[in-house]
Amino acid sequence: MQPDEAQPVFVRGRAAVCALGDQLDTIVAGMRNATINVTRIAFEITDPEAGRPYYLMPAAYRDRWPDVESRFYGVLLETVEKAVADSGLPAGDLAGAGIFLGSTSMNIPVFEEGYTNGKAGVRDYFTQTCAGFGVIAAAVAERFGIHGPCCTFTTACTSSANGLLYAAAMIEQGQLEHALVIGYDMFNLVGFYGFESLKLLSPTVYRPFDKRRDGIIMGEACGAVILSARPESKDDFRILGGANACDTANVALHDTGGEVIAGVMQAAMDAGKVAPDRVAAIKAHATGSYHNDLTEANALRKVFGDRHAPVTGLKPFVGHTVGAGGVVELILFTESVRAGFLPPTIGFEEPDEELSVTPLTAPSPVGTGIFMLNYFGFGGNCTTLMITNDDHK
Amino acid sequence: MYVHDTAVLLNAPDEAQTALVEKVRQQTGLYFRRVNRFILLSLAGAHQCVAGRTPDPGTMVCLTTENGSVQDTETTLAQLFHEQSYPKPYNFINTMSNTATFYIAQSMKLRSPNMTLAAMQFAFERGLELARTDLFRGAAEYALVGGVDQAVLSKLNQRRFGDRLVDGSAWMYLSRHKTGASGEIAQIRSFYGTRSALDGYAQMDLPADPVLALGIGVPGAEYGQWQAVRPGARAREDRDRYGYSGSAAACGICGFFQGHEDQTLVHVNKDHLGHYTLLTATAY
Numbered sequence: 001m002q003p004d005e006a007q008p009v010f011v012r013g014r015a016a017v018c019a020l021g022d023q024l025d026t027i028v029a030g031m032r033n034a035t036i037n038v039t040r041i042a043f044e045i046t047d048p049e050a051g052r053p054y055y056l057m058p059a060a061y062r063d064r065w066p067d068v069e070s071r072f073y074g075v076l077l078e079t080v081e082k083a084v085a086d087s088g089l090p091a092g093d094l095a096g097a098g099i100f101l102g103s104t105s106m107n108i109p110v111f112e113e114g115y116t117n118g119k120a121g122v123r124d125y126f127t128q129t130c131a132g133f134g135v136i137a138a139a140v141a142e143r144f145g146i147h148g149p150c151c152t153f154t155t156a157c158t159s160s161a162n163g164l165l166y167a168a169a170m171i172e173q174g175q176l177e178h179a180l181v182i183g184y185d186m187f188n189l190v191g192f193y194g195f196e197s198l199k200l201l202s203p204t205v206y207r208p209f210d211k212r213r214d215g216i217i218m219g220e221a222c223g224a225v226i227l228s229a230r231p232e233s234k235d236d237f238r239i240l241g242g243a244n245a246c247d248t249a250n251v252a253l254h255d256t257g258g259e260v261i262a263g264v265m266q267a268a269m270d271a272g273k274v275a276p277d278r279v280a281a282i283k284a285h286a287t288g289s290y291h292n293d294l295t296e297a298n299a300l301r302k303v304f305g306d307r308h309a310p311v312t313g314l315k316p317f318v319g320h321t322v323g324a325g326g327v328v329e330l331i332l333f334t335e336s337v338r339a340g341f342l343p344p345t346i347g348f349e350e351p352d353e354e355l356s357v358t359p360l361t362a363p364s365p366v367g368t369g370i371f372m373l374n375y376f377g378f379g380g381n382c383t384t385l386m387i388t389n390d391d392h393k
Numbered sequence: 394m395y396v397h398d399t400a401v402l403l404n405a406p407d408e409a410q411t412a413l414v415e416k417v418r419q420q421t422g423l424y425f426r427r428v429n430r431f432i433l434l435s436l437a438g439a440h441q442c443v444a445g446r447t448p449d450p451g452t453m454v455c456l457t458t459e460n461g462s463v464q465d466t467e468t469t470l471a472q473l474f475h476e477q478s479y480p481k482p483y484n485f486i487n488t489m490s491n492t493a494t495f496y497i498a499q500s501m502k503l504r505s506p507n508m509t510l511a512a513m514q515f516a517f518e519r520g521l522e523l524a525r526t527d528l529f530r531g532a533a534e535y536a537l538v539g540g541v542d543q544a545v546l547s548k549l550n551q552r553r554f555g556d557r558l559v560d561g562s563a564w565m566y567l568s569r570h571k572t573g574a575s576g577e578i579a580q581i582r583s584f585y586g587t588r589s590a591l592d593g594y595a596q597m598d599l600p601a602d603p604v605l606a607l608g609i610g611v612p613g614a615e616y617g618q619w620q621a622v623r624p625g626a627r628a629r630e631d632r633d634r635y636g637y638s639g640s641a642a643a644c645g646i647c648g649f650f651q652g653h654e655d656q657t658l659v660h661v662n663k664d665h666l667g668h669y670t671l672l673t674a675t676a677y
Contacts, residue, residue, distance in 0.1 A: 045477050088595045093584075104489065115474040126467045128547045131641065132459035132515035142666055147585035150668075151519045152511040154461060155491040162508060190469055194485035215410070243532065246454070246507035248499035251492055260504060271530075379491035380498070381507060 006172040011387075013226030015079050016331045018318040019055035019219055020077075028335050031317055031343045033364055036206075038217065038319075041144025043193065046279035048228075052201045055186060055219030070114035072186055075222050076136070077143050080182065083224035084144065088232045089178065095147050097178040098227075099246025100167040101137040102153040102160025104323035109188040134256075140182065149174060154323070157377030158244070159183070159222070165383055167227050168239040179227045183327030187220040191322065198252070200289055207318035207347035208286035209357050210292050216287050219319020223327035230339030237334045240370070240386040241271030247380040253291050254376060258299030264382040265303045265372065270388035272370075273369040279309045280369025281342050283333045284359070285376045286313025289322055296374065312360045316347040326383070328373050333373065337389060342366045394525050395574035397535075397566045398672070399647040400442035403610020403623070403636060404434065404560035406544035413437060420444070421500050427483040428496065430560070431462040435541045436500065437561030442537065443501070453506040454494045454525055457516035457540045459639030461509075464543065493541065505533055511634030514610045514664040517563075517643035518581050518672055525578075528569045534582035539564035554637040561638030563647040576650050576676040579657075583670050587615065589671035590661070594622050597673065599645035600657050601625045604649070605634060608662030609641045619661065626659070650676050 016022075020030035029035075037058065042051035057075070065071035073234040084094065085130050111126050114181050137150045151166070153159040160183030167179035167384065185191070195218060200216035227239065245267070247260035254261060269276060283297055300308055315321075321328050336343045345359035368390040375383045404413070413433040418424050420440040424633065425433070435456055465487040469480040486492060491509040498507050506527055512519040517540040524536035543552075544558040551558065580597070584590035605626040607619060620626065631645035638644070642662050650659045653676045660672045 043479075045473055046479055049589055076617075090564050111470065124467055126470055126544060127463055128549075129468075130460055130463065130545065131546075133461060133511035134459065134516070138513045138664065138666060141668075147583070147668060149670075150512050150515070150585055151520060151523070154489070154509050155494075155507070156489045156510060166523055166526060168533075169530055170522075173526060173529055175522075175526070189473055189486065190466075190480065194469065194480045194488070197479040197485055202649075213597060241500055243509070244506045245504050246495060246498040247501075248495065251495050263504070266534075271532075279533060296672070324492055332470070377491075378486060378489050379495040379507070379509075381491060381495075 007174055007229040008172045009168040010228050010231040010236045011225050011334065012228045012236050013172050014331050015082030015086055015158045016221065016328055017057055017061060017075060017221040018080055018221035018306045018328060020317060021058060022061050024189045024335050027191045031332065032334055032341065032347045037169065045379055048241040052196065053217050056216060057220055066087040069110045070079045073139060076184055076299045079222045080140055080144065080180065080224045082104040083226055087226035089226065092146065094146050094178055096148045096166060097180055098170060099137045099141055099146055099150040099180050100163035101162040101182045101184065102323050102326055103184050103186050104156055104159055105188045105191050106189050107136055109186045109235060111289050112189050116119045138298060144326060146180065153264060153276050154379060155156035156379050157322045157325060158381040158383045159323030159326065161375035161383040161385065162244060164326055164330065164385060165242040165244060167269060171227055171229050177229050180224065181227060181327055183324035183332050184222040185220060185298060185322045202288060205347050206288055208288040208313040208315060209352065209355055209359050210348045211350040211352035213288045213290065213293060215289055216320040217244060219283045219321045221318055221321040221323060221324045221328045223331050225327055225331065234388060234391060235338060237387050237389050240274060240388055241268060242385040243267035243271055244384060247382055252378055252379065254283050256291055258295045258302055261295060261299035261376065262302035265384045268386050274370050274386050276304055279372050280364065280372050282308050282311045282372045283374065284311050284313045286315060286345065288315065297357045301356050306356060310342060310360050311357050312343055313345045314343060314344060330373060337349060337380060340365060368385045394466060394578045395571050396569050396576040396650055397568055397576065398442050399572050399650040400437040400438055400564045401644050401648045406558055406560055411539065411642040413673060423500055425496065429462055429465050429487050431495055431541065432487065432493045434543065434560055434562040435539065438497055438539055438541060438564045439497045442564035442566050448501050448503065448537065449535045450503055451505045451526045451533050452503050452537050453524060453576065454497050454503060456494045457506040457512055458490060458519035459516060459542050460545055460582055462487055463545055470493050497640055506567055508529045513655040514662050515670045517640065517646060518670045521578055522581055528616065537564060538567060542639030557636040559636035559638050559651045561640040561644045563640060563643035565643060565647050576674060579673045579675060582671065583668065585668055590671065591618060591622055591647030593671060594659065599659065602627060603630045603657045603659050606645050606658060606660045607633050609637065610659060610663040611661055625627060626636040640674055646672060646674065649674060651670060
């Protein structure tokens with residue numbers, strides 16, 4: 001198949017669980033009503049007096065499972081089951097599908113439970129028991145009888161965005177007809193304490209692009225989508241294309257000039273055959289850290305000049321869900337648009353003159369259009385996806 | 394998808410990390426601080442693969458692994474649970490395995506797609522599929538695909554594999570362009586169930602005497618079935634040659650291109666769920 005004969009790629013099944021709930025209508029209502037469910041978690045191991053806010057899944061949901069391991073797999077398999085049901089695909093149609101899972105923390109919460117439960121006496125418990133990152137996706141394959149190629153992406157905060165990028169590309173090229181793409185990161189101590197060690201966690205409230213922004217607030221979430229060469233309904237979103245590149249400025253920081261990120265945005269638009277003036281809105285990565293927001297703002301200016309489409313950041317609703325964010329934020333964004341609004345960047349109040357970005361501060365009506373989704377992460381990883389709900393694109 | 398260069402680096406698990414640091418310094422002229430054994434293995438293998446050439450700046454890098462940075466994950470957990478301290482920043486950052494591909498891109502001055510992925514038994518084959526996808530859609534002109542795993546010195550592994558446990562780092566430099574290539578990856582096909590995989594093997598258009606390599610996941614009880622499909626196939630034993638690491642398949646596939654001119658490889662691997670991946674490659 002030549003590139004100009006590419007198959008279209010539709011998002012035809014979706015499900016998510018995050019701090020706003022485990023049902024899409026509840027999640028969308030929470031976004032419309034600017035709901036924030038944040039819990040303060042203490043650093044019990046190192047400094048019980050200190051703590052940081054965190055976006056946990058609702059207690060009534062996460063407490064359904066008696067231990068971490070059963071919760072880890074229970075949340076994952078239940079979310080996938082909902083996405084499969086939502087896709088409307090007959091049983092068996094997914095047998096040849098690919099599985100693309102993206103995560104930063106993988107199953108580290110399960111190992112942490114082992115350490116917490118006294119197995120820490122074994123100094124190298126992780127080394128003694130690890131069976132590879134691939135076990136998580138393999139559990140999904142086994143449970144749902146999916147026998148296509150199975151990839152687990154570990155590119156930090158772009159992990160599941162890269163799962164979307166490659167699943168879409170393989171469908172577009174006719175290598176696959178369907179793909180299950182999962183983004184999953186559950187609360188874990190390595191991540192929570194690790195980001196604190198980097199002084200990246202906000203002690204206050206989430207406010208990306210705000211002059212007073214003071215860091216990220218982490219969140220746990222699981223999202224799953226079924227991508228397909230065949231749509232289920234005419235309002236299914238299409239993935240038009242995307243791009244990825246590595247910014248080699250620093251392992252933990254992107255070049256604040258934004259040159260590489262701008263290049264990725266432009267390459268994604270080129271892949272989707274989209275001119276900048278046709279972009280109806282931009283879902284920014286918008287982590288709320290000083291450097292990341294500055295970098296993204298500079299990149300937006302390079303690509304769009306001083307006039308760009310409305311920008312919003314979704315992390316204040318669900319937290320920074322790291323590797324899960326690719327799929328989870330795709331679902332939050334597309335479900336909001338399906339409900340008729342662009343979600344605002346809640347928490348934003350005071351513009352920063354160093355940035356040229358003032359994100360949406362209230363829900364904004366929206367119909368059809370082409371949208372840009374940005375994701376960036378440690379290791380210089382940068383991914384941009386272009387999507388549309390416009391039949392005529 | 395054409396193969397332009399390959400490298401296989403095997404390292405004894407007990408070899409001092411300083412030796413790897415020195416090897417990478419000699420290859421790159423760079424001294425890497427705050428990196429771990431997994432990153433050093435990745436750098437050493439990748440640079441060995443492209444030695445003598447300047448990689449195209451648009452070369453996609455895809456690192457495949459079973460376990461990633463085991464060492465820093467263990468260290469970070471120990472800092473938390475044994476020392477009751479916050480993880481040290483670089484130990485934490487290096488738990489994210491894509492730091493290895495970052496340093497490869499940085500040291501080779503690449504600004505291109507940069508992936509790190511895992512898959513039970515099939516990580517290298519899946520990485521080759523992603524590379525093929527990027528080469529086909531024009532996201533990259535070249536791809537550098539590697540399989541890297543430290544020896545995981547668990548009691549179970551030591552019982553099963555003993556002194557055959559190695560650190561493995563195997564790499565392949567690929568292109569859409571045939572000129573100058575030393576071989577090609579022809580097919581990567583997935584099957585479910587032994588019968589289906591054997592039938593797929595039987596139907597492949599291959600020379601009368603391909604080289605058949607059965608990967609770590611294929612149990613010895615199946616060897617006879619695979620041999621029976623094509624009696625003319627010559628068995629290739631990679632386990633003695635390359636030892637055992639999570640990236641044994643990468644070592645075997647890349648190693649085939651070193652001294653097998655005019656031969657075709659069929660590499661078979663299997664996971665615990667009964668999935669098979671068959672890869673065919675020809676060395677010119």
